[in-house]
Amino acid sequence: MNGRNRTSALTGIHGILIKRLGALAVVLFGVSVLTFSLYYLSPGDKALAIAHARYMGEGNAPPEVVQAIREKYALNEPFLTQFKLWVSGYLKGDFGQSLVSGVPVWEIFLPNLRETLALACSALLIGLPLAFFLSLVSLWRPGSLYDRIAVAVASIGAAVPSYWLGLMLILVFAAWLNWLPSFGTGTPAHLILPAATLAVWITASQTRLFRSFLLEASSSPFLEALRLRGVGEKEIFWRHILRHAMVPAITMIGLDLAYLLEGAVIVEVIFARGGIGSLLVGSVMSRDYPIVLFLVMFSAFSYVAINSLIEALQDCLDPRKSLPAPSLRAQRPITTASATDSPDNTTGDR
């Protein structure tokens, strides 16, 4: 079995890469057709909506200007002509310009992506260790008071809306205590409150999941076999339980990350930070379709990319899929290397 794994892994690296890229292309094409169709079919005069956004107000643009916008952006052309125009730009690396400001989409996107990444990463850096800590508390004595408190904390965290929490944090730490800025970006201090707001949500969702993954892994039958072989509890936890629990956990963390890239709108707006989410909402409101289409494509791309990354990570972590590492054998000259594999083979055969 090991031999078969090895050969498939060798050819597999290229194979997986090609398969992934192919899947990416298919997904992106599908999304582009869908998004563009929805945009094309959406009700209302697009030129008027653009004029409305560009000149900041209803009825601010004379009809000639609206007509000029319609002609300039080929808004009266049939679907295929408009779609081709758009796709051919993308293939040349030209993502278009904002219809409202005239600034290239890419230049608008980059600073917003920076804000979003900074926020998402800090939120994960605060939220994940907390979730890990709380799930360990749960695992320590399942069903005990501590476990229940951890579960309760997670449930409350999940129930608190970010809108309310964000405002409360501003009220306490900016308005009353005056420790932190109430809005904006620029310094690390500006990141703390919005990151904390999002971290509460991450902690809440990940604690419940991670707790159940850990509990499930710690009740696996192969652990008994390891204990009988005299493997210490510490090693059982770090090398076996945790490793098993990480496989599904990484999927969920990846999904959270993908969600944070687009879904932090409320926090972005409350803290007046800008970011991908609020950019998307603003662009939808002003019918700034080059930005909307780009962001939807980005979103599709990031989901596919993150999912591929998750699978790659899982392949490394999953003992069933990983190859027996020679270095591990060297470290552990006694029989345990094959022992680690055997229970997984059993699970695999089940």
Next chain:
Amino acid sequence: MTLAVALTGIGAAAPFFLTAGFTSALAGEKTMHIAMPFGPNSPVPDPRARQNGWLSNRAGVSETLIGLSYDMELIPRLAQAYENMSPTEWKLILRDGVKFHDGTPMTAESVKASFEKLGEEGHPAHNPRLLKLLALESVTVEDAHTLIFKTSKPNSAFLWALTEPSAAVLKEGTDDLPIIGTGPFAFVSAETEKKYETRGFQDYWGGEPKLDRVVFNVIPDASVAALALQANDVDLVTNYPEQDFAALKEKGEGQLFSNETARLFFYQLRTKDGPLANKALRQALSLGLDRQLIVDATLAGVGGTPANGIFPANMASWYNTDLSLPFDPEKAKTLLDEAGITDTDGNGIREIDGKDLTVRIRTYEGRAALRPTMEITQELLKRIGIGVEISMGEYAANNDAVKSGEIQMNLQAWGTAPQGDPDYFPSTLVKSGASYNISGYENPELDALLEKGRSEFDDEVRRPFYEEIQAIINEDLPLIPVFHKTQVSVGNGKVTGYRIHPAETYLATVDLDLEQ
């Protein structure tokens, strides 16, 4: 516990980051932080392009040749005098001693150069909309201080159109100073939808500004802006939440500013066909609207003023003082009864042509007061026996729905006189065949008055025409004015020299100051 742990962590870290970036860059400098709901849409927003001028004009960076007073009357700005030479020619005499932010003097040549950029496709200042408003054909320099502006057709609104913030006079920018205007504040930097920063310009023609720096911060959520004021992160919030403003007013607290603006909330009606082709019914709708109740309920009584017509009272040059739009449900019922629109089956809804009368109303997202206004209207009209179906739509799609007769009323909010001239609003909305006349409304008398108003160049002569136009709209009701939006701002108690302009065109002036 998660929250507690997270908060303790932040608490411990907080002192290290303390409010960096929120204190003035240099000690002793007077910097004012202002919160506003929208901001620049690019890092170098050329004031002449699109609607960028609105922000730079408010920020005191760019200036126009002619300005609008707080009574919405024409006032000299960069031009000290102006004269109509013929229906298509205007002479403007420039003010002496005006300097650009790079220290060079403003000359007739530089004004001409600035306006010529409007028509240059590809130039950042390219602005077809403004050219259309001005109907500008050419600019010629007569001498160092005198310019002749020629229009392609007679345009009685020309001087008013020159007050449009994008009609600004600018010099070509450089890398160091990308926007070179003439105002009391010079451009420093802009961050898209976040920040617009300026510094005081000592050589300003109108005297030295009192502030060294002004930072406009974009805070989209009004409650957050209010908290930022409480946290001392900003000195002035331009758009304060109305409910909180009313509460402060009640308690007699806070430094409050408010003024009526020219933004009108109104219903555009389908008059060509459908039930609202009936004038008596339109009049009954207007009489049934308790405008004060709408303002009290949607804007806490402080964010709006019930409309007496299409223009607000502070638009002194044009406002018709004789008009009113009373709330009189009894009269509304009488009118309906007389028109034969009565409730014969006793279900509380009047019938028209044997069927229950149902009016379909729609509005759009984007302005907080729109939806509640529509909801209260539904309830108010029910009380006079009119069935109403309401829904939310998209701005442009709603217009199409009125046009096709799918809906009968479309609640909108327009600036009724963005440049102070009274022609634009009626000419665009109610003139026969006008672009936004989706009502299908036609009134030859009104059309003739609008024509007269446009061909006349003396505002004193024009005035009676527009007074009559306002009266016809109130009587005929192709659109039903509801209320004029009042802007409410709150300062930290130290703000001086701040006034809310009816067209919200000016904010940072030489006089704007923070008391120590």
